[in-house]
Amino acid sequence: MRPGDGSPARTLGQAVALAWEAGRWYVVLQAVLTAATGVAPVLTAWYTKLVLDEVAGRGSAALAPYVDALLALAAVAGTGPYVMTFAGAEFERRVGLLVRDRLYTAVNALPGLARLEEPAFQDRLHLAERAGSAGPGRVVTSALGLAQAVLTTAGFLVTLAGVSPAVAVLVAVAALPLLRVHLRLGREQAEVIRTTGHGQRRELFFARLLSMPHAAKEIRLFGLGDFFRGRMLAELRAVDAERRRVAVRQLRGQGGQALLAAAIWGAGLVWIVAEAVAGRASVGDLSVFVAAVAGTQGGLAAGVRNLAAAHEALLLFGHYRAVLDTAPDLAPRTPSGRGAASPGPVSRGIEVRDVWFRYGPDRPWVLRGVDLDIPSGRSLALVGLNGAGKSTLVKLLCRFYDPERGAILWDGVDLRELDPAALRERLGAVFQDFAAYDLSAAENIAVGDLTAGRARVEAAAVRAGADAIVRALPRGYDTLLTKLFSDDEQSGVTLSGGQWQRIALARGLLRDRPELMILDEPNAGLDPAAEHEVHTVLREHRAGRTTLLISHRLSTVRDADTIAVLADGRIAERGGHEELVRAGGRYAELFATQARGYAPAGVR
Numbered sequence: 101m102r103p104g105d106g107s108p109a110r111t112l113g114q115a116v117a118l119a120w121e122a123g124r125w126y127v128v129l130q131a132v133l134t135a136a137t138g139v140a141p142v143l144t145a146w147y148t149k150l151v152l153d154e155v156a157g158r159g160s161a162a163l164a165p166y167v168d169a170l171l172a173l174a175a176v177a178g179t180g181p182y183v184m185t186f187a188g189a190e191f192e193r194r195v196g197l198l199v200r201d202r203l204y205t206a207v208n209a210l211p212g213l214a215r216l217e218e219p220a221f222q223d224r225l226h227l228a229e230r231a232g233s234a235g236p237g238r239v240v241t242s243a244l245g246l247a248q249a250v251l252t253t254a255g256f257l258v259t260l261a262g263v264s265p266a267v268a269v270l271v272a273v274a275a276l277p278l279l280r281v282h283l284r285l286g287r288e289q290a291e292v293i294r295t296t297g298h299g300q301r302r303e304l305f306f307a308r309l310l311s312m313p314h315a316a317k318e319i320r321l322f323g324l325g326d327f328f329r330g331r332m333l334a335e336l337r338a339v340d341a342e343r344r345r346v347a348v349r350q351l352r353g354q355g356g357q358a359l360l361a362a363a364i365w366g367a368g369l370v371w372i373v374a375e376a377v378a379g380r381a382s383v384g385d386l387s388v389f390v391a392a393v394a395g396t397q398g399g400l401a402a403g404v405r406n407l408a409a410a411h412e413a414l415l416l417f418g419h420y421r422a423v424l425d426t427a428p429d430l431a432p433r434t435p436s437g438r439g440a441a442s443p444g445p446v447s448r449g450i451e452v453r454d455v456w457f458r459y460g461p462d463r464p465w466v467l468r469g470v471d472l473d474i475p476s477g478r479s480l481a482l483v484g485l486n487g488a489g490k491s492t493l494v495k496l497l498c499r500f501y502d503p504e505r506g507a508i509l510w511d512g513v514d515l516r517e518l519d520p521a522a523l524r525e526r527l528g529a530v531f532q533d534f535a536a537y538d539l540s541a542a543e544n545i546a547v548g549d550l551t552a553g554r555a556r557v558e559a560a561a562v563r564a565g566a567d568a569i570v571r572a573l574p575r576g577y578d579t580l581l582t583k584l585f586s587d588d589e590q591s592g593v594t595l596s597g598g599q600w601q602r603i604a605l606a607r608g609l610l611r612d613r614p615e616l617m618i619l620d621e622p623n624a625g626l627d628p629a630a631e632h633e634v635h636t637v638l639r640e641h642r643a644g645r646t647t648l649l650i651s652h653r654l655s656t657v658r659d660a661d662t663i664a665v666l667a668d669g670r671i672a673e674r675g676g677h678e679e680l681v682r683a684g685g686r687y688a689e690l691f692a693t694q695a696r697g698y699a700p701a702g703v704r
């Protein structure tokens with residue numbers, strides 16, 4: 101979807117409604133100040149003329165009220181812009197907060213993973229972040245700026261018409277091409293922001309890569325610093341070239357406009373001076389004429405600028421609306437028309453029925469008709485080569501995606517009929533690619549169940565064999581597991597891969613009695629002693645629980661109730677360990693290969 105797909109009037113209405121909600125009093129204050137500072141220059145020019153005429157011709161008897169008015173106008177003109185700057189900035193802060201809140205509420209509301217994996221969605225989100233926080237505020241401030249300019253221009257045009265209607269018409273007509281140029285430039289500017297969004301995101305990616313620790317080892321070892329810096333600069337140059345193109349057009353348009361304005365202003369000046377010399381115009385006329393021509397042109401330029409800015413802000417606000425209006429990435433309900441239900445406890449089991457899945461219509465099939473049962477209270481181990489689709493099946497069980505064909509049944513109910521959030525509350529999981537949060541050790545475990553208190557966090561850590569590791573840290577459970585946000589040397593630490601694995605395991609074990617426990621490579625990175633210890637803990641933990649275990653270490657899966665081998669997108673074999681070994685199929689082959697690796701050299 102492109103921004104501006106909705107009608108501009110609707111988008112404008114949405115921007116104004118949002119701005120009103122975020123800071124209505126600031127909108128009102130700005131509107132009042134806009135009106136005041138809009139008419140102040142016109143009145144100032146007029147009172148100046150009256151003062152000059154009074155002084156030049158008819159004495160100074162009536163001067164006092166004019167001077168008082170000029171003083172009051174000077175106070176308004178002097179303080180108004182400062183108050184407006186403050187009000188405008190505070191208003192934009194409030195709008196920014198509200199927009200960010202709405203934006204990430206919308207992102208969090210996406211139930212699956214597919215949207216987040218779409219580059220186009222990421223581009224739009226990036227633009228929405230940039231444009232959305234300033235967008236609605238800018239739409240309103242630009243609209244107010246426009247109103248101010250209209251007031252000033254209209255006031256000066258009327259004043260100018262009083263001295264020379266012909267010059268007033270000339271100045272007004274000269275503004276029309278200018279308006280067209282600015283509107284076109286506003287559109288081009290918004291288009292450039294859209295088209296360069298992807299490049300900017302890549303540039304940001306390379307900049308982060310160069311500055312964050314996660315890739316620093318490889319970058320240094322392989323000497324990739326200059327390579328990535330070059331890629332970053334190439335992206336930036338491409339983005340800058342686009343921006344420059346529009347800036348040059350802007351310069352041309354605005355330069356032409358400035359020359360035209362100067363020509364009109366100069367001709368008018370020559371004319372009024374000649375009139376004054378000939379005695380057909382007063383000194384006051386001369387002063388008000390000069391102020392009015394300059395004021396009208398300034399007002400018109402400001403008006404056109406603000407109109408273009410409002411137009412651009414509106415187009416960009418469209419990106420923010422597009423993110424908010426993004427369609428969910430999971431079907432909301434099954435064709436049966438039933439709404440999202442909450443899953444109950446699993447009494448029968450979970451059945452995978454002829455599930456076909458691929459990551460996009462133009463991508464290869466990963467699962468091609470998988471049939472699998474995980475009976476309630478039993479453990480199923482899934483094995484298979486790299487890329488066989490094991491983690492993909494896990495993601496389908498968590499309903500991060502929906503199968504393209506077939507169904508996964510939770511006690512006979514299609515997962516598509518269940519509320520994804522309610523479903524996930526029933527699951528416990530340790531993911532192969534778990535997240536390492538830049539938070540404290542306690543928080544890194546507690547994210548597994550935010551309702552858990554410290555006692556449960558520590559109990560989970562004990563079960564996962566993480567307690568001793570955490571207690572040995574400088575600040576125990578309160579130690580930050582990152583150096584990026586620590587205040588001093590002591591407060592942040594870097595854990596080893598295996599230590600992190602135990603933290604992730606503790607996180608997965610935190611949830612009380614999940615209906616389905618998913619363990620995707622829970623032993624990865626553990627030393628042999630730790631692996632044995634964790635294996636024992638998990639075996640006890642699994643007892644009587646519905647569990648799906650994935651592991652390449654076949655010694656870990658051998659005591660599962662059932663072992664299934666995933667190959668070529670289907671379940672190729674299933675059975676108990678002994679049974680599969682006896683069958684002499686893929687499992688037996690995998691097991692024999694691994695066993696050979698552990699056998700003494702002469703026995704292989």
Ligand SMILES: Nc1ncnc2c1ncn2[C@@H]1O[C@H](COP(=O)(O)OP(=O)(O)OP(=O)(O)O)[C@@H](O)[C@H]1O
Pocket residue numbers: 217459466484485486487488489490491492493532
């Ligand atoms: N988010 C994704 N988008 C597109 N393709 C993906 C995505 N995740 C995985 N794939 C592809 O799906 C296939 C199966 O990947 P999956 O991670 O399920 O395999 P796996 O059996 O868990 O492998 P491993 O044993 O290496 O962990 C792979 O070809 C992979 O490239």
